[in-house]
Amino acid sequence: xxxxxxRDLYQQVILDHSRxxxxxxxxxxxxxxxxxxxxxxxxxxxxxxxxxxxxxxxxLKFTGQGCxxxxxxxxxxxxxxxxKSKDEAAAVREDFRRVVMGDGVPANEDALGELxxxxxxxxxPQRVKCAMLAWRALEQALEGK
Amino acid sequence: MDWHRIRSDFPILDQQVNGHxxxxxxxxxxxxxxxxxxxxxxxxxxxxxxxxxxxxxxLSNRATEAFEAVRGKAARFIGAASEDEIIFTRGTTEGIxxxxxxxxxxxxxxxxxxxxxxxxxxSNLIPxxxxxxxxxxTLKYIPVLDDGTLDDEAIEALLNEQVKLFAFVHISxxxxxxxxxxxxxxxxxxxxxxxxxxxxxSAGHMPIQVQDLGCDFFVFSGHKMCGPTGIGVLYxxxxxxxxxxxxxxxxxxxLSVTMEGSTxxxxxxxxEAGTPNIAGVIGLGAAIDYLQAIGLEHIQRHDHxxxxxxxxRMSEVPGIRILGPQNGHRGALxxxxxxxxxxxxxxxxxxxxxVAMRGGHHCTQPLMKRxxxxxxxxASFYFxxxxxxINRLVEVLLLARKFFT
Numbered sequence: 001x002x003x004x005x006x007r008d009l010y011q012q013v014i015l016d017h018s019r020x021x022x023x024x025x026x027x028x029x030x031x032x033x034x035x036x037x038x039x040x041x042x043x044x045x046x047x048x049x050x051x052x053x054x055x056x057x058x059x060l061k062f063t064g065q066g067c068x069x070x071x072x073x074x075x076x077x078x079x080x081x082x083x084k085s086k087d088e089a090a091a092v093r094e095d096f097r098r099v100v101m102g103d104g105v106p107a108n109e110d111a112l113g114e115l116x117x118x119x120x121x122x123x124x125p126q127r128v129k130c131a132m133l134a135w136r137a138l139e140q141a142l143e144g145k
Numbered sequence: 146m147d148w149h150r151i152r153s154d155f156p157i158l159d160q161q162v163n164g165h166x167x168x169x170x171x172x173x174x175x176x177x178x179x180x181x182x183x184x185x186x187x188x189x190x191x192x193x194x195x196x197x198x199x200x201x202x203x204l205s206n207r208a209t210e211a212f213e214a215v216r217g218k219a220a221r222f223i224g225a226a227s228e229d230e231i232i233f234t235r236g237t238t239e240g241i242x243x244x245x246x247x248x249x250x251x252x253x254x255x256x257x258x259x260x261x262x263x264x265x266x267x268s269n270l271i272p273x274x275x276x277x278x279x280x281x282x283t284l285k286y287i288p289v290l291d292d293g294t295l296d297d298e299a300i301e302a303l304l305n306e307q308v309k310l311f312a313f314v315h316i317s318x319x320x321x322x323x324x325x326x327x328x329x330x331x332x333x334x335x336x337x338x339x340x341x342x343x344x345x346x347s348a349g350h351m352p353i354q355v356q357d358l359g360c361d362f363f364v365f366s367g368h369k370m371c372g373p374t375g376i377g378v379l380y381x382x383x384x385x386x387x388x389x390x391x392x393x394x395x396x397x398x399x400l401s402v403t404m405e406g407s408t409x410x411x412x413x414x415x416x417e418a419g420t421p422n423i424a425g426v427i428g429l430g431a432a433i434d435y436l437q438a439i440g441l442e443h444i445q446r447h448d449h450x451x452x453x454x455x456x457x458r459m460s461e462v463p464g465i466r467i468l469g470p471q472n473g474h475r476g477a478l479x480x481x482x483x484x485x486x487x488x489x490x491x492x493x494x495x496x497x498x499x500v501a502m503r504g505g506h507h508c509t510q511p512l513m514k515r516x517x518x519x520x521x522x523x524a525s526f527y528f529x530x531x532x533x534x535i536n537r538l539v540e541v542l543l544l545a546r547k548f549f550t
Contacts (some may be wrong), residue, residue: 002497003163003164003497005497006493006494006497008491010494010548010549011491015549035435040487040504040505041504041520042505042506042510042513042520043489043519044519065519065520066489067487067488067489067490068486068487068549069489069490072192085209098204124493127489127493130489
């Protein structure tokens with residue numbers, strides 16, 4: 001018997017994203033790039049972002065290796081963020097962070113869409129850093145750090 | 146041996162985790178503790194607790210007597226010539242750092258070589274990197290072959306007169322490789338190198354005779370061999386210990402002190418500044434007694450049976466790649482990579498089935514790079530584990546395959 005928590009953590013959509021990551025690859029320059037890793041577990045994500053003069057995220061891609069959660073989160077992030085402005089992207093990131101942290105505030109489901117499926121992470125505090133890895137890299141890329 | 150009765154000495158193993166009987170397969174990280182060790186710790190705190198040495202009252206006398214008795218036990222446990230060659234540390238890591246910071250700093254010069262292997266735990270790598278940086282010495286390593294053993298040709302080429310120190314792991318925590326310690330130490334001695342053997346995974350798993358092995362230093366941790374955390378032993382050959390400067394300064398390690406300067410005690414107390422981990426040492430003594438009552442030869446044979454059964458059964462899982470020697474000669478662990486699940490996902494899955502394992506780089510990042518895996522999952526065993534638990538592990542691996550593919 002599998003626990004419900006574990007089934008929630010590894011839903012089919014999440015496993016599908018981890019096995020068949022969307023927007024996987026590199027963008028040619030000029031673009032913004034950041035590398036993120038979790039030294040304690042070895043997960044790695046590279047994010048490439050092309051931002052228009054108006055500040056819209058025209059395209060983004062990622063490469064990486066790691067657990068199903070970190071890779072699925074990255075894949076779902078690229079789908080969600082493409083076409084958004086930098087400010088909108090920051091707002092989604094904050095909504096997503098709250099969901100995986102489980103801070104008790106009702107999730108903004110409309111804004112998050114499919115990302116809400118990663119809600120199960122909140123029962124596994126050690127995996128929050130997996131879910132957030134790609135998002136930290138995206139933030140760093142956009143801030144040019 | 147009645148291993149099932151021995152297993153019942155470990156109260157922690159008799160519990161459910163996530164609705165399943167606990168299957169503890171993480172003893173290479175930290176072993177569980179038998180009742181006699183737990184009772185010894187409780188008795189010490191309930192009856193004898195006081196600071197050791199110096200005081201003349203009854204409790205301090207009892208604590209000192211129990212504390213110092215363990216030095217002799219530890220010396221006999223590893224076949225040291227004298228109990229004065231036993232230095233209590235916080236663990237293997239601190240023992241290695243002590244050697245690097247005392248013997249190493251005093252003896253290494255630019256151009257000297259520190260030799261390690263490609264399968265060292267970070268604790269037997271970083272202190273030498275830091276020492277090389279401080280002294281201008283060069284750090285070199287013996288590469289690991291595909292089968293998880295050391296490259297003999299590289300040993301011949303690298304182990305020359307430039308090598309001042311050869312530090313290597315007895316049993317690899319990531320591969321399970323049992324290195325031919327005696328043979329390697331003899332080769333190192335032939336070129337005049339000092340040797341340090343990292344016994345973190347071998348002490349408590351096999352009989353150790355440091356005089357027969359011939360090593361200058363041997364380090365191990367208590368908590369991986371049924372003892373408490375925060376206590377370990379550095380064995381050093383007295384001829385070397387006597388020449389070594391102190392590392393930490395403070396109480397307990399001095400003969401006389403003036404504002405202008407101080408003189409230091411002889412080993413081992415020269416290297417034990419401050420109030421020691423008294424309960425830890427006494428608990429370590431109880432662990433040594435416990436292991437010796439079972440017999441290290443019996444434990445070694447049981448380890449061997451568990452490891453080989455595990456490798457044989459786990460090989461049945463499609464998509465598995467087990468690292469390390471496949472010839473039946475390995476320590477009590479099997480680290481593996483699965484083509485259908487990342488180590489962290491697998492460890493999470495196994496945990497939900499009551500199986501405790503460790504996933505990641507196991508503090509051997511260069512080795513993970515060498516075998517081109519981001520990390521592995523490691524099942525590690527001790528004498529309280531059973532063949533039934535290995536069957537359960539295989540069952541869970543097959544369930545994971547269904548779940549993740």
